[in-house]
Amino acid sequence: MSVLIAIPARYASSRFPGKPLATLTGATGETKxxxxxxxxxxxxxxGADRVVVATDDDRIxxxxxxxxxxxVMTSxxxxxxxxxxxxxxxxLGGGFDIVVNLQGDAPLTPHWFVEDLVAGLRADPAAEVATPVLRCDGRALNGFLEDRRNGRVGGTTAVFGTQNHALYFSKEVIPYTPGTYADADTTPVFHHVxxxxxxxAALTAYPDFAPGPLEQLEGLEQLRFLEHGRSILCVEVEARNRQFWELNNPEDVSRIETMMTEMDMA
Structure with missing residues (x-):
């Protein structure tokens, strides 16, 4: 099965204009x-057959x-x-069996997250879309909660059923957990990657679906699939001692750079 990885990137982000061109300095001091x-x-x-950047901006x-x-230039x-x-x-003319959307604000995404995701979609014929989820340890969960207390949009969380098909995604921390967790504790919260x-067929149909109220309230594009009755498989992935974070806000730059230093990533 042929696989295309597309990296969508736009310049006009409301929370962080010019985000794709923001620079990150790695453990060796190299800035990219x-x-x-x-x-x-x-x-x-x-297993990826082709990797492209999809943008509408000449600077990118x-x-x-x-x-x-x-x-690939887009509208x-x-x-x-x-x-x-x-x-x-x-x-690009189609012809791919699976199209992967690796968003341009997730540079810490390990390659096995995507490989497990593709394998999960291949193994579940009922799923039309698949996305990875990572069980939070206490450190990650406490970071989410701290972001919300300070009015910042942090990571997205996911809940799913017994067959691992998504029930909901939210920028709030779900499910509600009354307990407190030390950094190394296992928690019941899953970070949506x-x-x-x-x-x-699902990707082609998506632009013709009308955005629903949940997508509009949460600002989460994947909710459009759920609101139109399409199935999303949540594939649990393993961190393997890697830290993961998406760059959502300008203050996330220093957080990701710290993670890169701790993981000795150039």
Whole structure:
């Protein structure tokens, strides 16, 4: 089964304008843009047949071409990364069995997250979309709760049923947990990792679905699939001592740089 990885990137982020071109300094002191680090993460995925950056912005295109990426230009009218991936796949002429959306704000995504995701979708014919979830330890959960107490949008959490099909995703911390956790404790909360694998039919249909109230309230594009009765498989992945965080706000730059230093990532 052929696999396309598309990295959607837009310049006009309301929370962090110009985010794809923000720079991150690794453990060796080398500085690279967010979009370059995300592209490099995608290139490490085993089994990917093609990796492209999908953008509507010439500044991002020029930066991506300079570090060697293939770029697909898309419309400025794309409302989110899923719509941008759908347009990119169509522009490339289709022909892929699975399209992966590795969002351009997730440079710490380990290659095995994507590999497990693709394997999970292949193994579950009832699933139309798949996305990884990572069980939070106490450190991660306490970080989520601290963000919410301070009015920041942190990571997204997910809840799912016995067959691992998604019930809901939220920027709030769900499910509610009354207890407190030490950093190394296992918790019942799952961090939703911002990567998706789509079957082509589901991805093609997505732009024609009307955005529903849940998507609009939460600002989470995957809720459009759930609101239209489409099935999303949540694939539990293992951290393997890797830290993971998405760059949602300007203050996340220092958080991710600290993680990169701790993990000795160049």
């Amino acid at each position: 843009s967010l979009i370059q680090r995300s592209w490099e993460a995608a290139c490490l995925v085993n 295109r020029e930066a991506a071409v300079a570090f060697g990426a293939e770029v 400025a009218d794309c409302a989110n990364g899923t719509e941008r991936c759908a347009e990119a796949a169509q522009t 911002g990567v998706y694998a789509y079957r082509p």
